[in-house]
Amino acid sequence: MTGSLIHLHNVQKKFGHTTVLDGISLDVRAGDVMAVIGPSGSGKSTLLRIVNQLEQHDAGLVAINGEKIDAATPRRQLARIRTQVGMVFQGFHLWPNMSVLDNITLAPRTIRGLSREQADAQAEQLLARVGLSAQRDRRPENLSGGQKQRVAIARALAMEPLAILFDEPTSALDPHLSNEVLEVMADLATTAGVTMMVVTHEIGFARRIANRTVYMQGGRIVQDAPTDTFFEHQQDPDILKFLSHT
Numbered sequence: 744m745t746g747s748l749i750h751l752h753n754v755q756k757k758f759g760h761t762t763v764l765d766g767i768s769l770d771v772r773a774g775d776v777m778a779v780i781g782p783s784g785s786g787k788s789t790l791l792r793i794v795n796q797l798e799q800h801d802a803g804l805v806a807i808n809g810e811k812i813d814a815a816t817p818r819r820q821l822a823r824i825r826t827q828v829g830m831v832f833q834g835f836h837l838w839p840n841m842s843v844l845d846n847i848t849l850a851p852r853t854i855r856g857l858s859r860e861q862a863d864a865q866a867e868q869l870l871a872r873v874g875l876s877a878q879r880d881r882r883p884e885n886l887s888g889g890q891k892q893r894v895a896i897a898r899a900l901a902m903e904p905l906a907i908l909f910d911e912p913t914s915a916l917d918p919h920l921s922n923e924v925l926e927v928m929a930d931l932a933t934t935a936g937v938t939m940m941v942v943t944h945e946i947g948f949a950r951r952i953a954n955r956t957v958y959m960q961g962g963r964i965v966q967d968a969p970t971d972t973f974f975e976h977q978q979d980p981d982i983l984k985f986l987s988h989t
């Protein structure tokens with residue numbers, strides 16, 4: 744669809760005989776912050792992984808900024824498209840033997856072709872943005888979980904992606920550290936206009952930051968609505984029950 748950074752149409756995915764995504768269609772436009780919520784096992788992580796092709800879909804259409812991607816997409820083209828969609832994982836996935844600064848500058852230097860000076864200057868700005876300037880020379884093992892996740896966010900931003908996918912970014916963190924990460928994400932969404940798809944169990948975050956909320960159940964999108972409508976005028980009994988338990 745015109746104007747969509749992320750466009751999915753009737754996407755299907757099975758693992759063995761189990762259908763995990765059953766006809767998913769959605770569009771994410773520039774500036775959207777889409778929260779994806781729903782019960783455990785409803786297919787939320789699989790959906791994100793298909794958007795940047797960590798998993799391949801069996802049928803349907805996935806397009807990033809108008810470029811269709813699937814199992815037949817040549818590796819170089821896929822690698823290029825992937826750089827346009829950053830990913831932040833629950834488990835951080837930082838390089839353990841590199842400093843914070845090098846974690847952030849590696850891909851910009853090797854993939855975007857930035858010089859060391861350019862990449863360092865950009866990383867310094869990003870570290871300031873996520874509140875970690877003082878940690879630039881530390882190794883990940885010497886950081887708290889919240890700090891690690893903020894480095895992972897800075898690393899994703901350093902590729903200047905069109906959108907960032909967050910897969911339960913605070914699930915591994917205690918509430919205090921979760922809040923540090925959620926505040927950084929809120930800042931990016933509201934002041935920097937970063938386009939995001941966020942799989943989350945943090946209903947408060949969805950309610951406060953997302954402009955759209957998608958509810959998944961059994962591999963389907965049951966509802967895709969403006970966040971205000973979703974929370975203020977919700978009538979679906981299953982969704983109301985889910986919200987009352989979170």
Ligand SMILES: Nc1ncnc2c1ncn2[C@@H]1O[C@H](COP(=O)(O)OP(=O)(O)OP(=O)(O)O)[C@@H](O)[C@H]1O
Pocket residue numbers: 758763781782783784785786787788789790
């Ligand atoms: N690589 C895989 N191989 C086989 N089954 C898988 C694989 N990945 C996910 N599944 C199954 O697909 C279903 C959807 O999983 P997924 O992780 O996408 O759900 P989710 O909504 O993100 O759940 P949660 O909130 O618990 O993380 C589950 O039944 C899961 O067991």
